[in-house]
Amino acid sequence: xxxxxxxxxxxxxxxxxxxxxxxxxxxxxxxxxxxxxxxxxxxxxxxxxxxxxxxxxxxxxxxxxxxxxxxxxxxxxxxxxxxxxxxxxxxxxxxxxxxxxxxxxxxxxxxxxxxxxxxxxxxxxxxxxxxxxxxxxxxxxxxxxxxxxxxxxxxxxxxxxxxxxxxxxxxxxxxxxxxxxxxxxxxxxxxxxxxxxxxxxxxxxxxxxxxxxxxxxxxxxxxxxxxxxxxxxxxxxxxxxxxxxxxxxxxxxxxxxxxxxxxxxxxxxxxxxxxxxxxxxxxxxxxxxxxxxxxxxxxxxxxxxxxxxxxxxxxxxxxxxxxxxxxxxxxxxxxxxxx
Amino acid sequence: xxxxxxxxxxxxxxxxxxxxxxxxxxxxxxxxxxxxxxxxxxxxxxxxxxxxxxxxxxxxxxxxxxxxxxxxxxxxxxxxxxxxxxxxxxxxxxxxxxxxxxxxxxxxxxxxxxxxxxxxxxxxxxxxxxxxxxxxxxxxxxxxxxxxxxxxxxxxxxxxxxxxxxxxxxxxxxxxxxxxxxxxxxxxxxxxxxxxxxxxxxxxxxxxxxxxxxxxxxxxxxxxxxxxxxxxxxxxxxxxxxxxxxxxxxxxxxxxxxxxxxxxxxxxxxxxxxxxxxxxxxxxxxxxxxxxxxxxxxxxxxxxxxxxxxxxxxxxxxxxxxxxx
Amino acid sequence: xxxxxxxxxxxxxxxxxxxxxxxxxxxxxxxxxxxxxxxxxxxxxxxxxxxxxxxxxxxxxxxxxxxxxxxxxxxxxxxxxxxxxxxxxxxxxxxxxxxxxxxxxxxxxxxxxxxxxxxxxxxxxxxxxxxxxxxxxxxxxxxxxxxxxxxxxxxxxxxxxxxxxxxxxxxxxxxxxxxxxxxxxxxxxxxxxxxxxxxxxxxxxxxxxxxxxxxxxxxxxxxxxxxxxxxxxxxxxxxxxxxxxxxxxxxxxxxxxxxxxxxxxxxxxxxxxxxxxxx
Ligand SMILES: Nc1ncnc2c1ncn2[C@@H]1O[C@H](COP(=O)(O)OP(=O)(O)OP(=O)(O)O)[C@@H](O)[C@H]1O
Ligand SMILES: [Mg+2]
Numbered sequence: 001x002x003x004x005x006x007x008x009x010x011x012x013x014x015x016x017x018x019x020x021x022x023x024x025x026x027x028x029x030x031x032x033x034x035x036x037x038x039x040x041x042x043x044x045x046x047x048x049x050x051x052x053x054x055x056x057x058x059x060x061x062x063x064x065x066x067x068x069x070x071x072x073x074x075x076x077x078x079x080x081x082x083x084x085x086x087x088x089x090x091x092x093x094x095x096x097x098x099x100x101x102x103x104x105x106x107x108x109x110x111x112x113x114x115x116x117x118x119x120x121x122x123x124x125x126x127x128x129x130x131x132x133x134x135x136x137x138x139x140x141x142x143x144x145x146x147x148x149x150x151x152x153x154x155x156x157x158x159x160x161x162x163x164x165x166x167x168x169x170x171x172x173x174x175x176x177x178x179x180x181x182x183x184x185x186x187x188x189x190x191x192x193x194x195x196x197x198x199x200x201x202x203x204x205x206x207x208x209x210x211x212x213x214x215x216x217x218x219x220x221x222x223x224x225x226x227x228x229x230x231x232x233x234x235x236x237x238x239x240x241x242x243x244x245x246x247x248x249x250x251x252x253x254x255x256x257x258x259x260x261x262x263x264x265x266x267x268x269x270x271x272x273x274x275x276x277x278x279x280x281x282x283x284x285x286x287x288x289x290x291x292x293x294x295x296x297x298x299x300x301x302x303x304x305x306x307x308x309x310x311x312x313x314x315x316x317x318x319x320x321x322x323x324x325x326x327x328x329x330x331x332x333x334x335x336x337x338x339x
Numbered sequence: 340x341x342x343x344x345x346x347x348x349x350x351x352x353x354x355x356x357x358x359x360x361x362x363x364x365x366x367x368x369x370x371x372x373x374x375x376x377x378x379x380x381x382x383x384x385x386x387x388x389x390x391x392x393x394x395x396x397x398x399x400x401x402x403x404x405x406x407x408x409x410x411x412x413x414x415x416x417x418x419x420x421x422x423x424x425x426x427x428x429x430x431x432x433x434x435x436x437x438x439x440x441x442x443x444x445x446x447x448x449x450x451x452x453x454x455x456x457x458x459x460x461x462x463x464x465x466x467x468x469x470x471x472x473x474x475x476x477x478x479x480x481x482x483x484x485x486x487x488x489x490x491x492x493x494x495x496x497x498x499x500x501x502x503x504x505x506x507x508x509x510x511x512x513x514x515x516x517x518x519x520x521x522x523x524x525x526x527x528x529x530x531x532x533x534x535x536x537x538x539x540x541x542x543x544x545x546x547x548x549x550x551x552x553x554x555x556x557x558x559x560x561x562x563x564x565x566x567x568x569x570x571x572x573x574x575x576x577x578x579x580x581x582x583x584x585x586x587x588x589x590x591x592x593x594x595x596x597x598x599x600x601x602x603x604x605x606x607x608x609x610x611x612x613x614x615x616x617x618x619x620x621x622x623x624x625x626x627x628x629x630x631x632x633x634x635x636x637x638x639x640x641x642x643x644x645x646x647x648x649x650x651x652x653x654x655x656x657x658x659x660x661x662x663x664x
Numbered sequence: 665x666x667x668x669x670x671x672x673x674x675x676x677x678x679x680x681x682x683x684x685x686x687x688x689x690x691x692x693x694x695x696x697x698x699x700x701x702x703x704x705x706x707x708x709x710x711x712x713x714x715x716x717x718x719x720x721x722x723x724x725x726x727x728x729x730x731x732x733x734x735x736x737x738x739x740x741x742x743x744x745x746x747x748x749x750x751x752x753x754x755x756x757x758x759x760x761x762x763x764x765x766x767x768x769x770x771x772x773x774x775x776x777x778x779x780x781x782x783x784x785x786x787x788x789x790x791x792x793x794x795x796x797x798x799x800x801x802x803x804x805x806x807x808x809x810x811x812x813x814x815x816x817x818x819x820x821x822x823x824x825x826x827x828x829x830x831x832x833x834x835x836x837x838x839x840x841x842x843x844x845x846x847x848x849x850x851x852x853x854x855x856x857x858x859x860x861x862x863x864x865x866x867x868x869x870x871x872x873x874x875x876x877x878x879x880x881x882x883x884x885x886x887x888x889x890x891x892x893x894x895x896x897x898x899x900x901x902x903x904x905x906x907x908x909x910x911x912x913x914x915x916x917x918x919x920x921x922x923x924x925x926x927x928x929x930x931x932x933x934x935x936x937x938x939x940x941x942x943x
Contacts, residue, residue, distance in 0.1 A: 022782040030798040128402070145923035147874055149881050150897055150916035153904050161907055168905065235401065237443040243399050244438075245431035245458045245509065249423075255457065256446055278789025282878055286901060297882055300797055312794045316786050334448045336495050359672045 008331050008338045016324045023316040028072055031309050032065070081313070082306030086299055091310035095292055099314070100185025101172055102284070102291030105210055106276045108188075112215030113222050113272065118265070120219075121226025125234065126253070136223055143220025148279050152213040152286035159209060167205050169287045174202045210287040217279060218272045225268040229261040236260075263330045263337065270326035277315050345372035346549055347396075347434075347517050352409035354388075354395050354573075363620045365391050366573045367628070368408065370647050370657075373517065373549050378540075380552040380560035380581075382596065383570035386617050389553045390439060392570075393519050395419075397436055398426055413517065432462040435510035436519040440526065441502035445494040451505045452478065452490030455512050462513045473512075481508045481538060500531040507539065514546050521553045536563055557600040561585055566655075569593050572617050572628040575647055579656040589650070589663040591635050627659070635662045670936070680932030686925035693740040703731035705738045705891050714908050724910035726899060732910060735891035736918045742892045743922065746803065746885075747872035750810030755865050757811070758818025763857070765819065766826030767849050773823070780816040788813040792875060796884045806885035810872050821864050825857045859937040867930035870923040877919050893919040 047055075056062050063071075075082070081091035124133035152169075159166040167174055172187055177199050180190035188207065191200035233239060234257050242256045281293035288294070296311035331338030354366040365388045373379045381389050394400045396411045396418060411418040413434055418426065438444035446454055455474040459465055465473060471490075478486035481504040494502055503523060510518060520539060524532035540563055543550045554560055560567050561581040568578035569592060577590040588594045598611045615632035618624060626645040630636045639661050650656040674680060698705070703721075709729035717724040723732035765776040783791065795809035829835060830853070838852045877894030879885045886892045888899070893915040900912025 019781070019785040022785050026782060026786070027794070030794050141924070141927070142920075145870060145874075145927055146920050147877060147881075147894075147897075147916065147923075149878065149894075149901075150912070150920060153897065153901055153912050153916065157904050157907075157909050157913075161905060161909075237438060237440060238446040240394075240399050241438060241444045241506075241509070242446070242457075243430070244397050244436045245461065246427040246429065247431070247457060247461050248427065251457065251461070255449065260446070260448060274787040275789070278787040278793075279878075281789070281793065281882060285882060296793075300793070301883060305797070308794065308797055312786075312790055315790050319787050320785060335493055336447065359669055361668065361672075 009328055012324055012327050012331070015327075016320055019320045019323070020317065023313065023320060024073070024076065025069075027309055027313045027316070028069055030312070031072075031305065032068075076313075081310035084299060084304055084307045086302050086304045086307070091306050094295060094307065095310055095314050098290060098292045098295050101289060102277075102280055102293060104186040104188065105207065105214065105283070105289060105291060106273070106280060108207060108211040109214030109218060109276055110269070110273060112211055113218035114269070116215075117219045117222030118226050121223040122230060122253075122258070124223075125227045125230035128231070133227075136227060140220040140224045140227075143216055143223075146217070147282075148213055148217050149282045149286050151216060152210065152283055155209050155213055156286070166209050167202070169206075169209065171288050171290055172203060172206050173199070174206070177202050210283050210289055213286070214276055214279060214283050218276055221268055221272055221275075222265070226261065226265055229264040230257060233257045233260045259333065262333045266326050266330050266333070270323055273322055274319050277319060346375040346377075346414060347373040347551070348412045349392070349396060350410050350412070352392065352395060352411060353407045354391055354400065354404055355407050356401075356404045358403065358621075360621050364573065364624065365404070365620060366395065367624070368646075369570075369573070369575055371568055371575060371578070373551050375516065376547050376549050377566065378543065378550045378552065378564040379566045379568065380554060380564035381568050381570055382554055382557050382560050384613075384617060385555055387570045388573040389555075389570055390521055391573075393436060393521055393551075393553060397430060397434070397519070428462075431458050431510075431515075432513040433516050434519075435513070435515040435517070436521065437503070437506045437510045437523050439522045441506045441523075442494055442499060444506055445502055447494055450491045450493060451497070451502075452492075454505070455509050458509055458512045477508045477512050478505070480511075480542070481505070483508075500527050500535065503527065503531075503535055504538070507535075507542070511542055511546070511548075515548060517549045517551065518543065519551045519553070522555070523552075524554075524559070532559075539563075557596050558602060569596065572620065572624075574628050574659065575657075576629060576660065577656075577658050578647070579653070583653065583656055587664075589656070589658050590660045591633050591662075591664060592629050594664055627661070635664075637662050677932055677935055679928050680935075683925050683928035683932060686921060687929055690740060690744065690922055690925060693737050694744045695741075697737040697740050701731075701734035701737045703734040705730060705734040706889060714903065714911070716908075717910050723914040724908075726896070726911050727903070732896070732914050735896060736893070736914050739891040739893050739896065739915060739918070740922070742886060742890060743873055743877060743894075743919065746807055746810070746876040747869050749807045750814060750872045750876065751865055751868050753807065753811035754814035754868070755818050755861065758815040759822050759854075759857075759861065761815070762819040762822030763826050763849055763854065766823040767830055767845070767853070769827070769830075776819065776823075780819050783812060783816050789875065789878065792879060793882070793884065796879060801884055803885055806876055806879050809879070810875050813875070814868055814872060817864060817868065818861070821860055822857055825860060826853055829853045829856055863930055863934045863937055866926055866933055870926035870930070873919065873923055873926070 061068070079092050081095065083089075084091050084094055087094055120132070120136045120139065124130070124136035127133060156166070156169050160169060173179060179187060180194045180196055180199050183190050183193050187203035188200060191197070191203055238260075239252060239256050242252045247256070280291060281297055283289065284291045284294040285297060292311055292314065296308050299305070299307035299311075327337075349369055349371040352366055352369040353364065356363040356365050369392055371379075371381065371392075381392070383389050391400070391404065395404070395406055398418065400406070406419060410420075413429065416425070416429060418429075421429070445451060452471070452474045455477050456470045459470045459473055463470075475486045475490055478489055483489050483501065483504055489497070489501075494505070497505065507523070518539070523539060524535050527535060536559065539550065542548070550564075552560060552564055557567070561584070564581055566578065567581050567584050569576050569584075569590065571592050577584070577588065577593045584593060585597070588597060592613075595611070595613045599613055601610060613632065614634075618628055618631055625631070625641050626643050627633075627640050630640040633640070642661075645659055645661065647657045647659040650658055707730065709725070712721070712725050712729040713727055715721050715725040715729070721731050721733065723736060726732055726735075761776050761779075765773040786794075792809040792813050795812060796805050799805040799808060826849070835848060835852055838848050843852070876885065877892070877897075880892050880894035881898045883898070886895055888895055896915035897912045897919070900908070900910075900915070903909075903911045
C-alpha cells in the first residue's frame with residue numbers, strides 16, 4: 001500500500017514536468033517579447049551605439065534564440081534569475097526575502113476561507129433554503145463580484161479611518177517594532193518562536209485586514225463548491241444506501257458524504273490558491289505589503305523586467321507544485337484517481 | 340391470505356414530486372402487503388413508480404418527493420410517522436433494501452468490507468475485530484471467493500455481479516425480516532441474473548425472511564414469488580397469486596404484460612408489445628391511468644371511484660378494472 | 665420551453681429580472697454616458713477638489729475637482745468595451761479551436777489541448793500581467809491578455825459539446841446526405857453548442873471586467889485621464905485614509921454592480937438553458 005502511494009507520487013512528479021517546461025518556455029518567450037532593448041537599458045541613455053553593442057554581446061543577446069534559451073536554462077539551473085537594477089540585488093535573493101510575506105498573507109487568507117467556507121457550504125447543503133443557505137448565497141454572490149482592491153479599501157476606511165481598530169495599512173509590522181529573528185519568515189510564527197508577544201500582536205494586527213480581503217474573495221468559490229458538491233453527493237445512490245441501512249446522520253455525513261466531496265473541494269482549493277497568488281499583487285499594493293507581488297509591480301512600473309520575469313516564473317512554479325500536491329492528495333482520498 | 344396482520348403493509352400510499360413543471364402524482368393510492376416469510380413481486384414498466392414506492396416506505400425519498408396520503412406499517416411500527424432514531428434502528432436491521440444499480444449504490448471510496456462493517460457497527464455490539472470477521476464471513480455467505488482479500492477492494496475493482504453480491508451482503512448483514520430487492524438483476528448478464536436470484540431466494544429461505552421483489556420482468560416474478568402485484572403509472576391494477584395471475588389474468592394490462600414476456604415454448608412472433616406509453620403524469624389523469632392505452636376502454640372507465648377490490652370468487656385476487664377480462 | 669416553466673424559474677430566481685434591469689442601465693450608460701453626464705468628465709476645477717457628494721456633485725469630486733458621477737457614467741463605456749472585446753475575441757478563437765479539437769479529435773485535439781494546458785499552468789492574473797508587460801502597456805494589449813486567459817474555458821466547453829454531438833444521429837444523417845465535414849461542423853453541430861456558449865460568455869463578462877479593472881488598478885492598460893473604474897479606484901486609494909471615501913467608493917461600487925449583473929445574468933441564463941445544473 002505504501003509502495004502504491006510512492007509510485008503515485010512519482011508518476012505525478014513526472015506528470016508535472018511538462019507543465020514546468022511549458023512555464024519556463026513561456027516565460028522565456030515573454031521575456032523576448034518585452035518592449036525596449038535590455039542592452040540599451042543597461043548601457044544607459046548616454047551610451048554610444050558601440051557601448052550598447054558591447055553590452056548586447058556581454059548579455060548574449062546577439063546570439064541565436066536557441067542558444068539564448070540554452071543559456072537561460074543554464075542560468076535557471078544555477079538559480080540565477082538575473083539582476084534587478086532598481087534594488088541592485090540578484091532577483092533570486094529579492095524573491096527569497098520577499099516570498100515569506102506573500103506566502104504568510106496567502107496562507108492565512110486561505111485558512112480564513114477554509115475555516116468559514118467549508119462549514120457554510122456544509123450547513124447550507126444540509127439545510128437547503130434555510131437562513132444559513134441564504135447567508136451563504138449572499139456571501140458567495142457578493143464574494144465573486146467584489147474586486148479585492150475595492151474590498152480592501154472599504155475595510156481600511158471602516159476599520160482604520162472610522163473605527164480606528166486597525167493599524168495604518170503600511171506593511172507587515174508597526175514601525176515601532178523590528179522584525180523577529182528569521183526562522184520561517186512568517187512574522188507571526190517567528191514572533192511566537194521568539195516569545196515576543198508584542199511583535200506577534202502587531203504582526204497579526206497588520207495581517208488581519210489584507211488576509212480578510214483576500215480570504216473573502218476565496219471564500220465564495222470554496223463555499224459554493226462545498227455546497228454544490230455536497231448536495232450532489234447527498235442525493236447519490238450510495239448515500240441513499242447508507243440511509244437505508246440506518247447509519248446515523250453523522251456517519252452518513254462524514255464517512256459517506258463529506259469524504260466523497262473532498263476531491264472537488266481540494267481541487268477548488270488549488271484553484272483558489274492560484275487566484276490568490278495572482279490577486280496578491282492587488283492586495284499587496286493596497287496594503288503596502290512588502291511581498292513578491294508589490295516587488296514585481298514596482299519593477300514593472302520602472303520597466304525593470306528581470307524581477308517581473310522572475311516573479312512570473314516563481315509564481316508559476318509555485319502553482320505547478322501546488323497542483324501537484326492537490327493531485328496527490330486527491331489520489332489518496334479517491335484511489336480511482338491515483339491510477 | 341390469512342387473518343393475522345401481514346408483516347409489511349402499504350395502505351393508500353400517494354406520493355407527489357415537486358418539479359419545475361408543477362406537481363407530479365407519481366404514486367396514486369397504492370395498497371400492498373407482504374406477510375412474514377412471504378415472497379411478493381411488484382411488476383411494472385420502467386417509470387411506473389416501483390422504486391419510488393420502496394423509497395417512500397423506507398423514508399429515503401428524494402427531498403422533492405412528498406407522501407400525500409396513506410401509511411406504511413412494518414410489524415408494529417408506522418414507518419411514515421416513526422421518529423428518525425427509531426426508524427434508523429429498524430432500517431438495515433429488520434428492514435433492508437438492495438438497489439437497482441449495484442455499482443453506484445456502494446460508496447466508491449470505502450473498501451467494500453468496511454461498508455459491511457459500518458452496518459454491523461450501527462446495529463450490533465460486536466467488537467471491532469469481531470465485526471471484521473463477521474464482514475468477511477458475510478462476504479463468504481454471498482459466495483464471494485477469497486472474501487478476506489475482497490474485503491479490501493473498492494467497488495470500482497469489482498464486477499457488476501460482484502458489487503450486487505456485496506450489496507446483498509450489506510443488506511443481509513443483520514438478518515432482516517424483510518428484504519426489498521429493487522431490480523437486483525438489472526445490468527447483469529443472464530447467467531449472473533439466475534445466480535443472484537437463486538442466492539437471494541436461498542438466503543431468504545434460510546433466514547425465514549420475507550422478500551419484496553421489484554422487477555419489470557413478469558417471468559422472473561412468477562419464477563421466484565408466490566404473489567404478484569401489477570403496477571402501472573403509480574397504480575396497482577391487479578394483485579394475485581402467481582399461479583392465478585398466470586392462468587387467468589383479469590386486467591387487460593396484466594394480460595398485455597404476459598403477452599409481452601418471453602416464455603419457453605413461445606415463438607418470438609407471439610410476443611406483442613403494449614401499445615402506447617406511460618401517461619404523462621404532469622397532466623391530470625383519469626381514474627384508471629391505463630384507460631388511455633386500453634383497447635377495452637368503455638365510457639364507465641372515466642367515472643371516479645375506482646378502487647382495488649377483491650374478486651367475488653377469490654378474495655386473494657384483487658383487481659381495479661371496470662371492464663375486466 | 666413552456667410558459668409555466670419560465671414563470672417557475674423566474675419565481676425561483678427573482679434576481680434574474682433585477683439583473684436584466686441592471687444590464688439595461690449599464691448598456692444605456694455605456695452608449696449615452698457622455699451625452700447625459702451632468703458635467704464634463706475631463707474638466708478639472710481645482711477650486712472644487714475633493715468635494716463630498718452633494719446635489720451638484722452627486723458622487724463628489726476627485727483631487728482635480730472632476731465630477732465623479734460623470735466619470736463613473738462615462739467609464740462604463742471603457743470597462744464594458746474592454747470586457748466585451750476580450751470576451752468576443754476569446755469566444756471566437758476559443759470556439760474555433762474547441763470545435764476543431766472536438767470534431768477532428770486525434771492529434772489536432774491533443775495539440776490544442778496542450779496549448780490550453782500551457783495557459784492554465786499559470787495563475788491567470790499573473791499571466792495577464794506578464795502578457796501586458798511583454799506586449800506593451802496599451803488598451804488593446806489588455807484586451808489580448810484578457811482574451812488569452814479566457815480562451816481555455818471556451819475551448820473546453822465547445823470541445824466537449826462537439827465531441828458528444830459528433831456521434832449524434834442528426835450529424836450522421838447530415839453526413840449520409842452528402843454534407844462535407846466543415847459544413848456539418850458549422851451548420852449542423854454549432855447551433856446546438858450555442859446555448860452553453862452564451863452562458864459561458866455571460867459568466868465570463870463579469871470576470872473579464874474584474875480582470876481589466878484590476879490591470880488598470882495596478883497601472884497597466886488604460887492611462888489617466890481616461891475615466892475608467894479601476895484607475896479611478898486607484899486614484900482614490902490614497903484619499904481613503906484621510907476620509908475622502910467617495911473618490912474610490914463610487915467607481916468601485918459601479919464595478920461591483922456591473923460584475924454582479926453579469927454573474928446573475930449568467931446564472932439565470934444557465935437555469936433557463938440547462939435545467940440539469942439546477943438543484
Ligand atoms: N426525484 C424525482 N423527481 C421527479 N420525478 C421523479 C423523481 N424520482 C422519480 N420520479 C418519477 O417517478 C416516476 C417513477 O419512477 P421510479 O424510479 O419509481 O420508476 P421505476 O418503476 O422504479 O422504474 P425503473 O424500472 O426504471 O426503475 C417516474 O416517472 C419518474 O420520472
Ligand atoms: Mg426503479
